[in-house]
Amino acid sequence: MKLKEAKFTTDFINEIKAMYAVDLKETSSLEQFIALGHLIKRYDADNWTRTSKSYRKNDDKQVYYFSIEFLPGRLLQSNLLNLDILDTVSSGLKNLGLDFEKICEAEPDPGLGNGGLGRLAACYMDSMASLGMAGNGNGIRYRYGLFKQVFMNGYQVELPDDWLRNGNVWEVRRENRACLVRFGGHVWLQEQEDGALRPVYDHTDDVLAVPYDIGMAGYHNDVTNTLRLWSAELPPSADQTYYSQQQRDNIDDITKVLYPDDSNAEGRSLRLRQEYFFSSAGMQSIVRHYFLDHTSLKYFAQKVAVHINDTHPTLVIPELMRILLDEYDCSWDTAWQITAATMSYTNHTIMQEALEKWPIDMFKGLLPRIYQIVEEIDRRYRVEKTPIFGDNVVDRTAPLGDGQVRMAYLAVIGSHSVNGVAPLHTELLKKDVLADLYRIYPEKFNNKTNGIAxxxxxxxxxxxxxxxxxxxxxxxxxxxxxxxxxxxxxxxxxxxxxxxxxxxxxxxxxxxxxxxxxxxxxxxxxxxxxxxxxxxxxxxxxxxxxxxxxxxxxxxxxxxxxxxxxxxxxxxxxxxxxxxxxxxxxxxxxxxxxxxxxxxxxxxxxxxxxxxxxxxxxxxxxxxxxxxxxxxxxxxxxxxxxxxxxxxxxxxxxxxxxxxxxxxxxxxxxxxxxxxxxxxxxxxxxxxxxxxxxxxxxxxxxxxxxxxxxxxxxxxxxxxxxxxxxxxxxxxxxxxxxxxxxxxxxxxxxxxxxxxxxxxxxxxxxxxxxxxAASGTFSADYAVARYAEDIWQVPYNRILK
The missing domain is CATH 3.40.50.2000 (Glycogen Phosphorylase B;)
Structure with missing residues (x-):
């Protein structure tokens, strides 16, 4: 965008007055940051609106990148750089007698990730927008980050990371696009007049998933994509006007903190609730958005690509099956064909403890309908593969085994692509970690080396x-x-x-x-x-x-x-x-x-x-x-x-x-x-x-x-x-x-x-x-382009050679 310094300084002073009703000299660095953030978001609003409309008008295939972590870092300077107004704004603030670096440091680091997994997701969001690719992020809006680390007598002590204490200037709450996510209760299949079976839910614990959208600005191209983060809230209820504090706490806990302590059953159950919460809300939102411009599921996999960033969002697979089977009356075969063609999975580890597994009793109690679907995926997988590969191989690779739901195996079976993130890693997946599944699905496996922004x-x-x-x-x-x-x-x-x-x-x-x-x-x-x-x-x-x-x-x-x-x-x-x-x-x-x-x-x-x-x-x-x-x-x-x-x-x-x-x-x-x-x-x-x-x-x-x-x-x-x-x-x-x-x-x-x-x-x-000189090859732009060409089949603006 083109922005003259004089216009910016005028706009900024007016923003300060509108927000705080005081002169600029009476504001703190935090207040200056918040006002600046709101102003920059407004500058970017036309790009964001135009981008969304363009994708819909052109009926572009959309990528939805599901990750339990996003670690975007402070967004002020990144947005200024990508909007091509960094020099204008920093110079304008300096001429107003303000300390630009101090204002930047007032921005909290969003506590939405822990390390490489979340930072990779953020780098990929930046690159998707910068390549003009219709790419969306889907994650959780954690009230508190992982934790604030301090050392006391040399020991790590974990304090709450209250990064949202003053709100998040970059987000837009979209309550009108909320979704209902069901946990627990009882589910049974009831035969309808036409002979079809429909699930009936009883005594479920419902949670309202409210999306908060953050614009992801592309580099100097007027494209702004969306990172959607879900917050768990009390659902509206016609027959219940009072919720107990325990009920409120149970819902708040879902999006309270990244990676709850999983050393006990309560913590593991909470993490599973988190994973289903954002997987279900995200998939419901995607299907709803698809039907804004389509009347049939026939082209769903041609217009939607869902990417599973490590095993945490694997529940998008049975959740899409649930939506297609229960809400759109698809046959199992049709629903499975659409689901597998839509899903792709990146494995990020060879550590066995990181290949998530959930006790069947816990999974079944928390997600009864999803468990029924996983059980049927498991049954059909065994029926299809046992005659070809034998009992031992199929037992070792089936979604259900050893009293557990095995998420990595479900992710491989329910996706059309499985990739490692470096050549050695991918080879180890083939030879060791997922060797039996590679034997069964060799065509699915490929490598996509990571990249950075x-x-x-x-x-x-x-x-x-x-x-x-x-x-x-x-x-x-x-x-x-x-x-x-x-x-x-x-x-x-x-x-x-x-x-x-x-x-x-x-x-x-x-x-x-x-x-x-x-x-x-x-x-x-x-x-x-x-x-x-x-x-x-x-x-x-x-x-x-x-x-x-x-x-x-x-x-x-x-x-x-x-x-x-x-x-x-x-x-x-x-x-x-x-x-x-x-x-x-x-x-x-x-x-x-x-x-x-x-x-x-x-x-x-x-x-x-x-x-x-x-x-x-x-x-x-x-x-x-x-x-x-x-x-x-x-x-x-x-x-x-x-x-x-x-x-x-x-x-x-x-x-x-x-x-x-x-x-x-x-x-x-x-x-x-x-x-x-x-x-x-x-x-x-x-x-x-x-x-x-x-x-x-x-x-x-x-x-x-x-x-x-x-x-x-x-x-x-x-x-x-x-x-x-x-x-x-x-x-x-x-x-x-x-x-x-x-x-x-x-x-x-x-x-x-x-x-x-x-x-x-x-x-x-x-x-x-x-x-x-050699580092450019590890740019996330090239990594994302390889995903687009080989896995997602989505268009993007070619990188100049």
Missing amino acids: DRRWLELANRPLTKLIDHKIGTDWHSNPKQLQTLSAFENDTEFLHQLAEVKAINKQKLADYVQEKMNITLNTSAIFDVQIKRLHAYKRQLLHALEIIREYLDIKDHPKKDVTPRVHIFGAKAAPSYHYAKSVIKVINALADLVNNDPTIGDKLKVVFIPNYGVSLGELIIPAADISEQISTASKEASGTSNMKLMTNGALSLATMDGANIDIVKAAGAENEYTFGLTADDVYGYYHRGDYRARTFYDDNPELQRIVGSLIDNMIPGITTEGHEIYDSLLQYNDEYFVLADYAAYVAKQEKISHDFNDVEAWQKRSLANI
């Missing part, structure tokens, strides 16, 4: 680097990120490499200022900034990183006069509230930080910083400052990763196992520009197959490792008596499930090489440049 992770998060790149190669790469490859031509341009180093120094100082202000820790910005930011899980091996810190600390203590390359180790991660082991690792890292940072003999040679409450906004601060990107998961465990791509885009070099998309990053940037180490997936599976991994052998053969692991229990690190023993036992008594000790020596060797290589500034910047 470069516009946010480079243009917004790293403006100094963006400005430098624009000066060197122009701005076409903003719409076609693969053009970053042209930067390779400057690998021997000494001045340009020096400018890259200056940009990194600016970003490191910005992070150092934040850490000084928030944590009172002074960072040496000439040190290596060694970064590991991701969910805290044993397979991601923050523990291996911690062992390296102990090694570095002991080395400095043993050789105080030794010339060392200074290091700052930076962590950002939340552990699930019920994940005791992960919380113990957090405590150990924080205790280690206290030891290292307060030891006067260490000085600036080594620092450890665990920044609390990691999220998108902190990522935008940390990632541009990183020199090293730690991607050290046990090979075969990380499906893809996206933090690896964000860090690469900002010029960090990867210290990585050959796992997930690390393999693709190494291939794209060149092995000589990364630091790879450790067991391969084949090595790990070899250990599994032979059953001959002995952690103690690696321990016994390495005196340095003995000393480092021993420091967990010898009181060298104060305050970890319990946690240290727990981790020590996990490595030696319980045989090191994630091969930390097996990879230790190779990891250390690469860390030592990094310390050596970092001192050659020009060579280091060449390698950094190689990563930036």
